[in-house]
Amino acid sequence: MLSRILVVFQLIVFLAATAALPARAAVVNTGEYLAAARAEQSLGAAGAALARADVQAQLTALGVDPQDARARVAALSPAELAQLNARLDELPAGSSVLGLIGAVFVVLLILELVGVTDVFSGV
Amino acid sequence: MRAALIASLLPLLGLAAGCALLKPVEPPTVEASVELDAVPFFPQDRYQCGPAALATVLSATGLPVSAEALVDDVYLPDRRGSLQAELAAAARRHGRVPFPVAAGEEALVAELRAGHPVLVLQNLGLDSLPRWHYAVVVGYRAEEAHWVLRSGRERRRRESVRAFRRHWRGADRWGLVVLPPGQLPAVAGPRDVVDALAAAEPVLGAEAILPGWTQASARWPGDADLAFAAANGLRAAGRPQAALRRYRQAIANDPRHAAARNNLADLLLAYACVGQARAVLAPALAALDDDDPLRPVLAATAREIEQAEPAACRLENTQEELQP
Numbered sequence: 001m002l003s004r005i006l007v008v009f010q011l012i013v014f015l016a017a018t019a020a021l022p023a024r025a026a027v028v029n030t031g032e033y034l035a036a037a038r039a040e041q042s043l044g045a046a047g048a049a050l051a052r053a054d055v056q057a058q059l060t061a062l063g064v065d066p067q068d069a070r071a072r073v074a075a076l077s078p079a080e081l082a083q084l085n086a087r088l089d090e091l092p093a094g095s096s097v098l099g100l101i102g103a104v105f106v107v108l109l110i111l112e113l114v115g116v117t118d119v120f121s122g123v
Numbered sequence: 124m125r126a127a128l129i130a131s132l133l134p135l136l137g138l139a140a141g142c143a144l145l146k147p148v149e150p151p152t153v154e155a156s157v158e159l160d161a162v163p164f165f166p167q168d169r170y171q172c173g174p175a176a177l178a179t180v181l182s183a184t185g186l187p188v189s190a191e192a193l194v195d196d197v198y199l200p201d202r203r204g205s206l207q208a209e210l211a212a213a214a215r216r217h218g219r220v221p222f223p224v225a226a227g228e229e230a231l232v233a234e235l236r237a238g239h240p241v242l243v244l245q246n247l248g249l250d251s252l253p254r255w256h257y258a259v260v261v262g263y264r265a266e267e268a269h270w271v272l273r274s275g276r277e278r279r280r281r282e283s284v285r286a287f288r289r290h291w292r293g294a295d296r297w298g299l300v301v302l303p304p305g306q307l308p309a310v311a312g313p314r315d316v317v318d319a320l321a322a323a324e325p326v327l328g329a330e331a332i333l334p335g336w337t338q339a340s341a342r343w344p345g346d347a348d349l350a351f352a353a354a355n356g357l358r359a360a361g362r363p364q365a366a367l368r369r370y371r372q373a374i375a376n377d378p379r380h381a382a383a384r385n386n387l388a389d390l391l392l393a394y395a396c397v398g399q400a401r402a403v404l405a406p407a408l409a410a411l412d413d414d415d416p417l418r419p420v421l422a423a424t425a426r427e428i429e430q431a432e433p434a435a436c437r438l439e440n441t442q443e444e445l446q447p
Contacts, residue, residue, distance in 0.1 A: 026389045026424045028382040028417060030321050030352040036382075036416040037348075038318075063200030072196060075212035077322030084208055092294065093204030094244050094257040095170040111249070118286055119247050119254055 035078055048078060051085040058088050148285040150268040151228035157235045158262030158271055159183070164278040165190040172275065173197045173205025176257035179273050180242045180301040181217055188217065204255060207244060207297060214301045215326040220335060222308045222319045224298035228288070230310040231298070232263050237309035239300045240273075246293030255294065305334035313343040317352060329359045340369065347377035354383070358390060366390060367438055374403075381407040385421050392428055396436035401428050 052073050059069040076084065084091070111117045163182045167175035167190065174193040181188050196213040197205040211221040224230060224241050234241050241260045248254035258280070262271030270287045274280040282290070291298075300308040304327055307316060316339045324332045336353035343349055354369030370387035373380050384407035391400035408421050 026392075026420060026427055027386055028420055030355050031325060033351065033382040033417075034318065034321050034348075059199070062202055064198075065195065068195050071216065072209060072212060075215045075326045076208060077211075077318070079318065080208035080211065080322070084206065088206070091206055091208075092244065092246075092253065092255040093199060093202040093206055094173055094176075094255040095202075095204030117248055117254075118282075118290070 031078070038079070048081065051081050052076075055081060055084045055088065058084075148283075148288070150265075150284045151232060151263070153229065153232045153263060153265055156263060156265045157232060158264070159235060159238065159240055160261075162240045162259065162261045162273065164273050166276045166278075170203040171198060171205075172257045173210060176242050176259050176273070177205075177210050177213060177301075179259045180240055180299070181214065181219060183240050184219055184301060184303050186217060186219065205257070207299075210242065210257070211299060211322075212326075214299070215323050218304070218327060218331070219301045220304050220306075220319060220323045220327070220332075222300045222302065222311060223315055224300050224308065225310040225312075226296035226298075227310075228284075231260055233309040234300055235260070235263060239302065239308065241298045241300055243272075243291055243298040244294035245290035247290055248293075250293060253293065256290075260298070304331045305338060307335065307338055307342065313339065313346040313349055316343075317346075317348050321352065324356075329356055332356065333360055340372075344372070345376055347373045347380045347383065350376060351380060351383045351386070355386065358386070363390060363394060363438060364440075367441065378406070379410060381411055381415070381417050381421060385417065385424050388424050388428065391436075391438065391441060392424070392431060394437040395431075395434035396438055396441050397428060397431045397433060399436065399441045400424075400431075404428065 055076070056066075056069045056073045059072060060066050064072070073081070112119055161183075163179060165175040165178045165182075171190065171194060174190040174197055177193050177197060178188055178190040181193075193213060196216065197209045199205060199209075214221040224234060224243075231241055243258055243260055245256045245258055246253045247256050256274070258272040258274035260270060260272055263269075264271065264281075267281075268284045269281045270284070272280045272282060272287075302308065304323070320332055320335045320339065323335075333353075333356040336349065336356045340346070340349040340353040350369050350373035354366045354373060357363075357369055358366035367387070367390060370383050370390065373383035374387065377383070384403050388400040388404035391397075391403065404421065404424055408425055411418050411421060
């Protein structure tokens with residue numbers, strides 16, 4: 001709930017800030033052109049701002065410092081932002097092969113012994 | 124009959140013998156070995172292969188950085204890992220341009236030959252029980268048919284062609300080549316390069332990315348988007364004459380490139396070449412759909428052209444049509 005309120009607040013701040021920028025309507029910059037040309041990435045300016053705030057809130061919820069989360073989200077491309085916003089929970093998070101537990105460990109140990117996986121020789 | 128019986132039993136035998144009887148693995152068609160010995164090694168801490176692999180490829184570009192310093196840039200504590208997109212974003216924040224690697228083993232070797240180590244995602248587990256892991260490919264030994272990786276706590280982990288192929292395919296053969304601005308990957312398509320440079324431009328700045336645009340535009344002279352992006356960069360860098368040529372090149376490559384026509388018209392207008400600006404913009408304005416997102420911008424440019432006072436054009440060769 002709190003994160004939702006924060007998202008809305010950040011969106012208002014963002015829109016206020018962008019509205020104050022001097023408009024240079026007559027030129028299409030490369031990023032704007034690609035956003036329009038690549039249909040799958042076209043969140044639109046307001047949609048992108050919302051997605052940015054939403055992903056930032058998700059990173060914070062996963063234990064990232066809020067200041068770091070802001071800087072991390074700022075360097076994502078529109079396509080990456082759309083991808084994280086749509087399915088951050090399902091995306092692979094490369095970690096390591098340490099820290100396996102219980103049944104998973106036993107299953108993987110058997111598979112390892114018959115040569116299907118390489119988990120334990122991985123690290 | 125007998126052959127059919129044996130054939131039906133083969134899969135079972137294969138399972139029992141650790142899949143040794145499966146069809147032989149074709150190694151990549153590569154004649155000579157290549158290994159980047161100078162690529163540094165950062166042994167990973169628990170779960171933190173993302174920061175370690177990223178530190179490896181960033182250091183290989185001459186950037187002094189440690190894996191610990193990258194933890195706050197890419198690590199997700201509650202996921203105990205790092206996301207692919209966040210590795211790319213962090214590379215940008217450190218002044219480097221990440222490019223997706225072409226999804227093929229021959230392409231990996233081509234990158235190694237160009238001196239580019241490749242950060243790869245691997246699935247060391249199963250499709251249904253994945254164990255995601257980042258490593259850096261630094262070599263391929265043709266005579267033994269194995270790959271060499273900086274991985275986990277192993278400086279020189281060797282993986283057979285079969286094992287590496289399974290691990291990499293399990294991660295959709297995803298990889299990153301991380302380069303200083305102005306350098307391009309050995310194997311790539313123009314579309315991936317356009318997207319990679321455009322993603323880096325807001326983070327690194329237009330000036331830093333301009334050499335990348337001009338290099339890419341030289342490598343793919345027939346690509347309209349690259350010529351357009353290079354032209355935008357040249358104009359931002361205060362080189363209107365060079366920008367004019369690139370816009371012309373973009374339009375020669377794709378006469379329907381509305382954004383290139385618009386920006387060229389705006390450039391011509393800024394240097395008082397009103398008639399030329401009108402001639403460049405007219406076909407784009409006529410061809411554009413009413414609901415096209417570029418329509419308001421083109422309409423604004425057209426209004427500015429109509430309001431412009433007649434004056435002497437201050438650019439040269441404005442009529443020249445460059446061939447792609």
